[in-house]
Amino acid sequence: MKILYIITGLGLGGAEKVVADLADQMVLRGHTVKIAFLTGEISVRPKSDKVEIIPLKLNGAKDFFSASKRYRMLIKEYQPNVVHAHMVHANIFARLNRLFCKIPKLICTAHNSNEGGKIRMLAYKLTNFLSDFNSNVSKEASISLIKKGAFTQKNLHTIYNGINLTKFTKKPSNSLFSTNDCINFLSVGRFNDQKDYPNLLNAIHTVTATHNNLHFYIAGDGELRSEIEGLIKRLNIEKFVTLLGRRNDIPLLMSQADFFVLSSKHEGLPTVLLEAMACEAFVIATDCGGSKEIMGNTGLLVPKQNSQALANAIIKSISLSSQQIKDNNSFAKNRIEDVFSLEVSVKNWLKIYES
Numbered sequence: 001m002k003i004l005y006i007i008t009g010l011g012l013g014g015a016e017k018v019v020a021d022l023a024d025q026m027v028l029r030g031h032t033v034k035i036a037f038l039t040g041e042i043s044v045r046p047k048s049d050k051v052e053i054i055p056l057k058l059n060g061a062k063d064f065f066s067a068s069k070r071y072r073m074l075i076k077e078y079q080p081n082v083v084h085a086h087m088v089h090a091n092i093f094a095r096l097n098r099l100f101c102k103i104p105k106l107i108c109t110a111h112n113s114n115e116g117g118k119i120r121m122l123a124y125k126l127t128n129f130l131s132d133f134n135s136n137v138s139k140e141a142s143i144s145l146i147k148k149g150a151f152t153q154k155n156l157h158t159i160y161n162g163i164n165l166t167k168f169t170k171k172p173s174n175s176l177f178s179t180n181d182c183i184n185f186l187s188v189g190r191f192n193d194q195k196d197y198p199n200l201l202n203a204i205h206t207v208t209a210t211h212n213n214l215h216f217y218i219a220g221d222g223e224l225r226s227e228i229e230g231l232i233k234r235l236n237i238e239k240f241v242t243l244l245g246r247r248n249d250i251p252l253l254m255s256q257a258d259f260f261v262l263s264s265k266h267e268g269l270p271t272v273l274l275e276a277m278a279c280e281a282f283v284i285a286t287d288c289g290g291s292k293e294i295m296g297n298t299g300l301l302v303p304k305q306n307s308q309a310l311a312n313a314i315i316k317s318i319s320l321s322s323q324q325i326k327d328n329n330s331f332a333k334n335r336i337e338d339v340f341s342l343e344v345s346v347k348n349w350l351k352i353y354e355s
Contacts, residue, residue: 009040014271113289137269138290162345186257191222
């Protein structure tokens with residue numbers, strides 16, 4: 001089978017990692033795979049050198065026709081059996097171009113409970129007839145887009161993402177943290193509005209007023225870095241927070257962290273929670289879309305955009321006994337293996353591709 005993945009970009013993010021992992025797994029199963037991306041630099045790519053990556057160079061509205069020409073040429077030369085688009089811009093782009101080029105099957109996957117405002121929701125609604133199968137990555141995210149009028153219960157399905165469990169597992173190694181005498185917390189994600197780091201930083205300010213044996217590490221970068229640095233200084237929590245920047249050793253960091261914290265406003269199915277649970281880190285997360293479905297009865301779930309609730313959960317987590325934490329982390333890891341493994345995800349997608 002010839003598969004073409006098309007995605008908005010290949011920057012550092014959960015959806016991008018999902019597509020790269022899917023591509024690798026499809027190649028291992030004997031399929032031919034290409035990835036086309038609309039814009040940006042390549043930060044995430046498949047391990048297999050058999051996967052060709054094609055930039056469509058859609059850097060603005062003025063580039064739509066030239067990018068469409070490249071895409072239609074790719075379709076004509078490659079003749080894929082399946083085109084699987086990911087993220088809102090790629091979904092709409094692939095749908096509109098189907099008006100001008102024939103493809104046997106078009107699948108469109110959203111990766112968030114918040115895919116944008118009314119214009120994007122209307123664009124989805126008006127172009128739904130151009131795709132053969134639509135999905136989102138969690139039940140909560142699917143319900144959100146249905147309520148906004150972008151889809152109906154009949155034309156939107158929930159398909160969970162999965163992670164590569166050979167990559168994300170607890171691995172003993174020398175400590176990557178400089179504060180071995182502290183309880184270490186880790187967060188991972190882009191420095192953008194969605195991840196709501198001010199929520200986390202305000203919670204840290206509250207917690208460290210009474211607990212000074214904690215340290216919080218944040219791995220990531222982005223357009224709000226200077227604002228986050230400024231807030232850390234204003235809250236006077238510099239000695240409790242370390243910004244790690246972009247890292248390529250996230251599985252090791254997760255393995256060594258005592259706790260993992262997600263403070264987001266909205267998500268689809270936060271991949272970092274899957275990864276942290278697989279690495280046996282105790283998870284504290286906001287109820288921001290998909291978190292509840294991932295965590296089940298494990299970890300601590302708190303309301304989003306509520307720094308006091310997040311602070312209370314952090315304090316509660318460090319009061320748990322070592323056996324309680326160990327039992328929780330073991331159960332959480334088993335849950336990821338049973339429901340959210342890459343193997344399960346690939347099997348689900350192959351059934352859809354071949355149907």
